[in-house]
Amino acid sequence: METYNKYAPYLKNRYGDKVYKIPVHLPVTCPNRDGTCGVGGCSFCGEAGAGYEMRDAHEAVKIQLDVNKAYIGQKYKAKYFIAYFQNFSNTYMPLNVFKEVLEDICDADVVGVALSTRPDCIHSAYLEVLKEWSLRTKKDVCIELGLQTVNYHSLKKVNRGHGLAEYLDAILQIKKYSFEVCTHLILNLPWDTLDDVIENAKCMSVLKSDYVKLHALYVVKDTPLAADYLSDKIKLITLEDYQQRVITFLRYLSEDIVVQRIIGRAPESHTLFSNWNTSWWKIHDDIVNEMVQKKYRQGDLCDYIEGKAVRKFI
Numbered sequence: 289m290e291t292y293n294k295y296a297p298y299l300k301n302r303y304g305d306k307v308y309k310i311p312v313h314l315p316v317t318c319p320n321r322d323g324t325c326g327v328g329g330c331s332f333c334g335e336a337g338a339g340y341e342m343r344d345a346h347e348a349v350k351i352q353l354d355v356n357k358a359y360i361g362q363k364y365k366a367k368y369f370i371a372y373f374q375n376f377s378n379t380y381m382p383l384n385v386f387k388e389v390l391e392d393i394c395d396a397d398v399v400g401v402a403l404s405t406r407p408d409c410i411h412s413a414y415l416e417v418l419k420e421w422s423l424r425t426k427k428d429v430c431i432e433l434g435l436q437t438v439n440y441h442s443l444k445k446v447n448r449g450h451g452l453a454e455y456l457d458a459i460l461q462i463k464k465y466s467f468e469v470c471t472h473l474i475l476n477l478p479w480d481t482l483d484d485v486i487e488n489a490k491c492m493s494v495l496k497s498d499y500v501k502l503h504a505l506y507v508v509k510d511t512p513l514a515a516d517y518l519s520d521k522i523k524l525i526t527l528e529d530y531q532q533r534v535i536t537f538l539r540y541l542s543e544d545i546v547v548q549r550i551i552g553r554a555p556e557s558h559t560l561f562s563n564w565n566t567s568w569w570k571i572h573d574d575i576v577n578e579m580v581q582k583k584y585r586q587g588d589l590c591d592y593i594e595g596k597a598v599r600k601f602i
Contacts, residue, residue: 306364312352312371313374315346373404374404379409399428407435438455471501472501489539492542493542496542500547502550527563531575541590
């Protein structure tokens with residue numbers, strides 16, 4: 289294994305050729321916006337949600353897929369695709385609409401679906417629909433859960449609208465159906481410490497999240513977080529500290545978990561702060577280079593599972 293268990297090589301080995309996730313934009317919202325569990329959304333979430341480079345949400349799913357496959361397939365030489373429903377909460381819709389959406393992604397070169405959603409939007413009725421669709425179409429299912437941190441005090445501060453228990457309930461439900469889980473985490477929330485980062489990694493390993501996706505916190509314009517940032521109510525850690533948090537997280541993370549990314553990106557036009565004004569690939573390469581130089585690798589500190597205290601008796 290390389291310094292960490294990378295997503296692209298994993299997909300190529302699994303499907304036999306290059307695979308690319310195709311973003312699909314649905315006209316959905318979030319229960320933390322419409323009053324179901326809160327209003328205004330998470331303090332860091334802008335009006336566009338997490339999707340910046342996406343097609344119109346009212347465009348047919350099949351058209352979005354066809355257009356994106358033609359462009360991305362040629363540009364990145366991808367043979368297979370994963371339909372990625374990325375923005376807001378993609379299991380937060382009427383059940384009959386959810387069924388219709390799935391029927392639009394049955395192309396032979398689409399090997400699976402990735403549904404980005406919230407822990408409090410996981411229900412057995414939707415999982416049953418996914419199971420029937422997956423068995424019938426022979427396509428894989430991955431549910432991407434936005435957790436952000438296991439520190440439930442921080443979740444409250446960002447107006448997340450759920451705590452840690454909802455995530456635990458969601459991942460346990462999903463695992464009953466043998467679907468894969470990708471957990472999203474923000475490693476530089478202003479209230480989190482390095483201990484929280486380590487606990488994030490430990491919980492992902494113990495709960496067997498199949499994938500993790502790491503984010504650095506963006507300060508999106510016209511959000512409550514932006515107001516706190518401009519008034520100096522919050523302080524963000526340095527780039528060097530973020531890099532150390534990623535390295536520490538990876539070292540405590542089970543080597544079996546696939547890491548979809550260790551840093552993301554957001555357009556400057558939408559943000560007051562993004563990646564310390566540094567390109568995402570440089571941040572990535574600096575992290576990897578330090579791990580190589582110090583001979584660190586993913587999972588080399590993952591020694592806390594299966595009764596560490598009694599191993600001496602075995």
